[in-house]
Amino acid sequence: MKKIAIISLMSDGGCHIAFLDIHEELLQLLNQVDLVHSYMTVDRKDIPYNIDIALIEGGVRTTHDIELLKEARSKAKILVAMGSCACFGGIPGLSNLYDLTSSLNYVYRETPTTIKGVIPHENVPNVIRVAPISRYVKVDFQIPGCPPESKEIKDALVSLLKGEIPPQPTKTVCDECKLGPPKKKPKRLRRIYEPPEPNTCLLEQGYFCMGSVTRAGCGAKCPHAGIPCDGCRGPAPKALDQGASILNALITLAYENIKEFSLKRHSAYFYRYSFASSIIEDLIRKRLVEKK
Amino acid sequence: MMVRIEPVTRIEGHMAITLVIEKNKVRNVQVNIIEPPRLFEKFMEGKPVEEAIRIAERICGICYVAHGLASVKALENAWNISPPETAIKLRRLLHAGGYIHSHMLHLAFLALPDILCPGEGVVGLAKKYPQLCKKAIFIRKFGQEVTEVIGGRPIHPSSIVPGGMSKPLSAEAREFLLKKGKEVLKTAIELVDFIFDLYEKYELLNVYPEDPTYYMGLVRNGFHETYDAKLHIMNPEGEIVDVFDGSRYVDYIAEDALPYSFVKHPYLRINGEKYRVGTLARINLAEKFGTPIADKYFAKLRSIIGRPSHNVGAYNLARAVELIASIEKALELLEDNQILSKDIRAQVKPKAGVGVGVVEAPRGVLIHHYEVDDEGVIKRVNLIVATQQNIPSLERELFQVANNLLSKGVELSRVGQKLETIVRAYDPCISCATHLVKLKIVNDKE
Secondary structure (H helix, E strand, O other), rough: OOOEEEOOOOOOOHHHHHHOOOHHHHHHHHHHEEEEEOOOOOOOOOOOOOEEEEEEOEEEEHHHHHHHHHHHHHHEEEEEOOOOOHHHHHHHHHHOOOHHHHHHHHHHHHHOOOOOOOOOOOOOOOEEEEEOOHOOOOEEEOOOOOOOOHHHHHHHHHHHHHHOOOOOOOHHHHHHHOOOOOOOOOOOOOOOOOOOOOOOOOOOOOOOOHHHHHEEEOOHHHHOOOOOOOOOOOOOOOOOOOOHHHHHHHHHEEEEEEEEOOOHHHHHHHHHHHHHHHHHHHHOOOOOOOHH | OOOEEEEEEEEEEOOEEEEEEEOEEEEEEEEOOOOOOOOOOOOOOOEEEEHHHHHOOOOOOOOOOHHHHHHHHHHHHHHOOOOOOHHHHHHHHHHHHHHHHHHHHHHHHHHHHHOOOOOOOOHHHHOHHHHHHHHHHHHHHHHHHHHHHHHHOOOOOEEEEEOEEEOOOHHHHHHHHHHHHHHHHHHHHHHHHHHHHHHHHHOHHOOOOOOEEEEEEEEEEOEEEOOOOOOEEEEOOOOOEEEHHHHHHHHHEEOOOOOOOOOOOEEOOOOOEEOHHHHHHHHHHEEEEHHHHHHHHHHHHHHHHOOOOOOOOOOHHHHHHHHHHHHHHHHHHHOHHHHHHHOOOOOOOOOOOOEEEEEEEEOEEEEEEEEEOOOOEEEEEEOOOOOOHHHHHHHHHHHHHHHHHHHOOOOOOHHHHHHHHHHHOOOOOOOHHHHOOOOOOOOOOO
C-alpha cells in the first residue's frame, strides 16, 4: 500500500479538516492507502521513511517548522503544499509587515490582560519571518485555498497515486462567478458593512473583490454568498503577484476613487493570503540581508 | 532525567510535555506549546475591522464559526449595532453547526481510539469499527452542511457581516436540513448511548483525575447558553461568586507569559486562582439545556458526576450531551418560520470605540476585544481563547497523575500514554491558543 503522511507546520488545522471533510470517502481511502502520519488522527509521533506522498499543511514560522519540513522532504517521494499557508504563507504572512520583536513584545508583554510578560525562549523554537514552504524545499505540487476544497485534495491524491500530475485550474474565480465580470466603472469604493445590490458584480459596485486575479476552483462561493472574494486561493495562473495584479486592475477601473494607499491597511484586501510570497516581501528580505 | 512527549497526538495543534524526573519522582511538568505563534493580535492592527471577521476565523481550523461570531460581536459592541432577530437565529444555527462538527470530531476521532483501539488512532478505528465511524461521519457531515448552507462555505464561512448576515436561508435548504437533521438526531442518540455505556462498563471516569478549580462560562437564567449572556464564575464548592458583562473581562481575567510556552497562562484577577472553561464548566454552571432529549442525558450525567464535578473525564461525557443539544437546537431553529425572513441586516456606520465580543466556543469562553478609530480601522486587539484557559490546571493534573503512576512503578511509555489521554479530554485546540504533542521520550541529562 502507498504511504501518505500529513505534516503540519504553522497552520490552524483547517486543511486537515478539509481532508477529513471527504466524509464517507475517508473510510474507502483509508482502505486503499496507509496513512502513516497525521498528528490529528494517527498516534505515530515520528515521520517514517519511504513516504509516497507528503501533504504539508501550513507555512514556515519557526526553526522547528524548517526542521520538520526538511525531514519530510528527505523522506517523501512527492511533496505537496496543501493550502494557502504552505503555498504562499497565508494570512499569517500579513505579520511580515510588522516588526517581529515589537509583535512578540505586544503579544507576550503588552496586551491589556498580560501581567507578567516574557517572550518565550525555553524549550520552544525560534520565531522567524513567515514563508511559504517553497522557500526551503522543492515542492512537487500545490493545492492552494484557505482551505482547499475537500474534493480537490482527494482528486489530487488519486491522480498522484496513479503517478499522474493532477490538472490545475486555469481560470479565475471571476470566470466562475455568476455576478461578473464588471460592466462599468465603480462610482465609489465600498466596504463590506454596506450591503451590495443583488445580482451585480461586486467589483463594479466598488468592493475590493479579488475574483479577477484569484485562481478558480471554489465555484465563487463567497461572491455567491454576497461577500467579495478575499483571494484565499492565491494568484490566478497568469498573475505574477496577486496584490500587484488587483492594483493594476483597480488603477484602470477606479483611479479617481483611490485617494490613499496604505500597505498595512490594504494588505487586508490585496495580499491577505499571499504577502509572504509577494514581490514586496522579496524586496524587504533583500534589504534585510543587505543590512546584515 | 528529562522526558519529553512530542508531539501529543490526536489533538489540534503542536504541543509537547516535558517531565523532569528525579529519584522516580516528578519534580516538574511543563506543557510546552510549540505551535508557531502567528501573532494575530499584532497584524490585525491597521485593518478595517469588518475584515477582521474573516481574518480571525483563520485563528482556528476547527472552531472558525466561534471566532467569526466573537469577532462580529466585538465589532457590533464597538459600533453599537443590534442585528435583526432572524440574523441572530441564523448565527445561532451556524454556531450549532460548528458545535456538531467539532464535538463529533473530538468524540469519535480524537477520544474514542483511546478506549477502543489504544495506540491505533483513527486508522485503527476505521478498520475495527467501520459502522461506528460511518455514524460519526454522518453526524459530523451534517454539522458541516449546516455551516455551508448558512455560512456559504463548510470551513471558514463568509456570510457573517456587521449588522447581521449576508444571505438569507432558502425554503429548499431549510427543508433539506430539517429532514436530514431528524435522521442525524436518531443516530446521535445511538452513538451517545454507546459512549455512556462504555464509560459505565469500563468505569472510565475513575481513570481521570479530580481537580477542584473555579469555572467560567456563559449561562442565561440557569439555561445552557453559547451565543450571548453574562459570564458567570463558579467556585470549587459550586457557588456562583461573580456575574459580569463580557465587556468587563479585563477586571476578571489576567494572564502571565511563561518562558517555556507560546501560550500565556490565564487566571482569575480577583484571587489569582486557576479556572477552567469548556464543556465541564458549562454543565457545572447550567441547570438545564431546555431541549428534551439533551435534558434527559444531562440529568443522567449529573446523577453520575454530581455538581460541581471536577472530574476531567466528565469533559467527554458533557461533550456528548452538548452534541445532542446542538442538534436539537438546530432543529428548533429550523422549525421556526422566522428563520426564512429576508430581514437579516441592520444599517451600519463605522465609528470610534471599544468593543468586546464573547461567545462559548466548543472548547470554552472565547473573547475578542477590539479598539477602533473613527474610520473603523483597528487600533488594538486582545484575544482570550478557550484552550489557553485550561492549560494551567492541565499542567497541575499532569504533574499529579505522573507522580501517582511513577510511585506505583508504571513504566514511562505507559505514563506517557496516560498523560496524553488526559490532555485529550480537554480537546485542546493549540493553534487557537497560540494564536501539538509528540511521544518522543528523550532520556538525557541522567
